[in-house]
Amino acid sequence: MKRIGVFVCHCGINIAETVDVKKVAEEVSKLDGVVFAQDYIYMCSDPGQALVREKIKQEKLDGVIIAACSPSLHESTFRAAAEEAGLNPWQCEIANIREQCSWVHDDRSRATSKAIRIVSTMVEKTRLNESLEPIPVEITKKALVIGGGIAGIQAALDIADAGYKVILVEKDSSIGGHMAQLSETFPTLDCSQCILTPKMVAAGKHRNIELMTYSEVEEVSGYVGNFNVRIRRKAPCVDWSICTGCGTCMDRCPAKVPSEFDRGLSTHGAIYIPFPQAVPNKPVIDRDSCIYFKTGKCRLCEKSCEIEAIRFDQEDEIIEEEVGAIITATGYETLPVLDLKEYGGGDVPDVIDGLAFERLLSASGPTSGEVRRPSDGKVPKEVVFVQCAGSRDPERYRPYCSKICCMYTTKHALLYKHRVHDGQPYIFYIDIRTGGKGYEEFYHNAEEDEGIVYLRGKVAKIFRDGEKTVVWGTDTLTGRNVEIEADLVVLATALVPRESTAELVKKLRIQTGPNGFLSEAHPKLRPVESINSGFFIAGVAQGPKDIPETVAQASGAACKVISLFARDHLEQDPAIAWVDEDLCGGCRICISVCPYDAREYDEEKGIATVNEALCEGCGSCVAACACGATQQRNLSDSQIKSMVTASLGGE
Amino acid sequence: MNEKTGLAPPKSPPVRLTRETVGAGFKKRVNELSGENLDACYQCGNCSSGCPLAQEMDILPNRIMRLAQLGLKNELIYSQTLWICASCFQCTVRCPKGIDIQGVMDTLRQIALEEGVDHFGPDQIDPGQASTVPQPGLVGVYRKLST
């Protein structure tokens, strides 16, 4: 016979004002199985919890019910108190008589009888509760970070510094991401490469980081703590283990391929290193552009390599790894200028996007840091910057704000003015958004001291007229349209998720939102986790943000991984689904209804099983199971039946 | 406040806003007649930027939208803008919020005409033109610019 103790909380006046808590305690003490019932003013306080522990020992209770607020607030508190007193935590239940009773009713007598019924429902459950043990889940203490931009690099370094092994996978031949393309970063105007390369080098050298560049994730299976990943290492056609990065092959290659790193503003050979500070500093052969791969002729690189590092016959390799956690930090792309038809749609050569302008400004860029326009190499004197090119436009392009463009456009105008003293920058904006630390000051300094003309109005049309590029905009502040014949136009194009990310998430258990960015588990309180255990997210892949936020998220995601690895094993709540093997007919309806992919089929036995590490105890499979083989622990059919009877008032 | 008659009125009196002026009444009617939501406009100015007739207007299209948002009917209906708009739809096509600004202009014209603000009558048509201009030119004028 169960010995259940019931503690009815006043919660100050929150419950006691509407529910007669003394009467509740009195009535429930008469129920079968209840040997003790008492009311108390604040159960969650220290004395309240002490009371629980005391009574468990005194009355030799083997079941405890706290009639109070929602279990989402204090279930874990009281279960911990119960455990301290030697009672199995799963014998402690919460009866919610606040959110589900006192807070939603006025009539005192009816609220009180409802509260009594709520408590007696939980008494019925507790009478049949079993003592449960948490389920231990092994953890492979190795992390996988997908994406080698600043987010991936930071996360990898943090996890590696904590003493755990990390695999950093990057699909390009070098890590660095878009930050490596930037000239200077706002608001400090630090040289981007100068602050990035030390981290890149550290990541390349760290004894706990295995760098796999020119690689992509092929397949992921398993569950938190126990993932199996297959990674494809694409063939660079160069033996990186002996290549010294001398660059002779790159000098000899006759092919001319537009440089992706330079946004098409320069070319390189088919064998190339994307930029001088690349980590690893080893070349790859782009097979689509290589003359040998296309026609069978050439092979100049092979002939010029003194250590014979060129390997045309190299094949892709598949590498299998076991990891415990996966961080996805795959970054972004920008909306192609081609899509913006009213802005020349790629037809006008002197209309470029922000990243291309970064390359023009960069000292290691195609023009060695001189601002020269693509069409004829002249130094532009009239430069128009157009913000919100494809952002904040729910009708035709992207509905969201890309967050960083206000800052980087001001930065661009400022840097341009520093280099071309007699040049005139114009910025067309709708709003100036400068929320970060030091950002507003940065903007005001630019506006006041740099001679930049800010025009409040969205540009409608940009077109070529002879030598000039004509911009039609407006200034809503004066109420007049503005027409500028520009030498160069820089569009602050929208940040968009990469197409490769859309492909990748099909292999991972990560959702994407309506705009294609990775979905976080909770927008406020869980920004760096996916709703599925073991998957974490960081950086612009989750949504537009600047570098400080990206680094913060990367460290946050790393911290989540470290806290996962710091335990001996994972503890899974045992009040989850289980299968009575004798009853299961192997129909597999349960597998199709599980939202967490936690139901599996055992071919040998011909029955459905529960992956206890993934099951969240939602009950979908329990409800769907046609023959009752699947049940939930501590929420069996018989428990539910008696709970329903009790909640309806008795017999 | 009592002012003596005979004083020239102030050039830019403040706009007096109340629940009635910004909520019900004029703005609501414009929304209903045009089928558009004036509140969706965030004053980006794209409509004005691309308007081919903007150079002929006293109040640019985005400002017309703003006056309508604030319920300022009287300033609107006497503007020249309503009569100079050629219904070319360039604004509608480019609005990032998908507002049919041309439709709002048509609605404002209807309201102005109802208030007796007439712009053009058949007697003002050049007789040479009346017999040669293709019919859409005449119908457009009659329906949109004339009571």
Added chain:
Amino acid sequence: MAKVAYYPGCALKDRSSHLDRSARDATLKLGFELDELPTWTCCGAVPPVSEERVMNLVAPSRILKDVRDSGRDVLVTICDFCYNTLKRTNYSIRNNEITRRRVNAFLADDEPERDYIEKKEEQWVDYTGDVRVVHLMEYLRDEVGYDAINRNLTRPLEGLKIAPYYGCVMLRPQNEIQLDDPENPAIIEDFVSALGADPVSYPYRTECCGSYLSVSSPDASTRLCYRILTSAQKHGADAMVISCPLCFYNLDSRQKAIAESYPDFKQIPVFYFTQLLSLALGVEEGRQGFDRHFVDVAPVLDMIREKTGKGGRE
């Protein structure tokens, strides 16, 4: 010979009748006949100015319903305004149930008096917006095919640099019209290429010519037309090609006012697309009504004769 239901519209019947005749001539050469509706009214030219003006939808709906009742589901028109109005009428009727019911109630009201119409169905069936309205240029592109036209040319307009002018209502509002990309259209450029000529690209091809402002604020229209024509000229155009009778009127006859205000302005001949089509398909010169133009088109016609010889390729 294949026939296709054709709605000329008011302008094409009198003031711009030469454009209608050249259309009929040209389509005959292409193997189909523009079958004018037995009875029709003005379509209203512009859609209603507000949602409450449902009466303005009755006339265009009646036209479309007559087409449907005659057992056909496609209606071809060559006037941009009629195209725009009819197509948008369909859109309103399809997407707004109240409008659909009210319009049909009005149509049903005057149905008994229209006993001169031949109908395939005796029973009343509501018009629900399913007659497809097709611009002749669209019909040529999609049903006939520009390649087929090119093959049938006897007088290819080789070497002629022609600047297409789209106007406004042929393409916009694009969510209802959906003929081509309103920022970067290609339908008329491709048409010009099909005729053997070189299309000229210039930035003002989709900017308004003034439309009805030609009547109420002519100076505004003059300025707009000046911009359009000089831009085309700057980009090397010998002639303009147009698909809207009002744009045609503006860009052609307004050149007088332009010349008066801008002394440096040189005139440039303006053609309707059906006229060029008719010429290129070998219809006898003289049937296109060039004498009714303000700007003399002889310089361009000379270029055609020059390049292909009298009568052209046989």
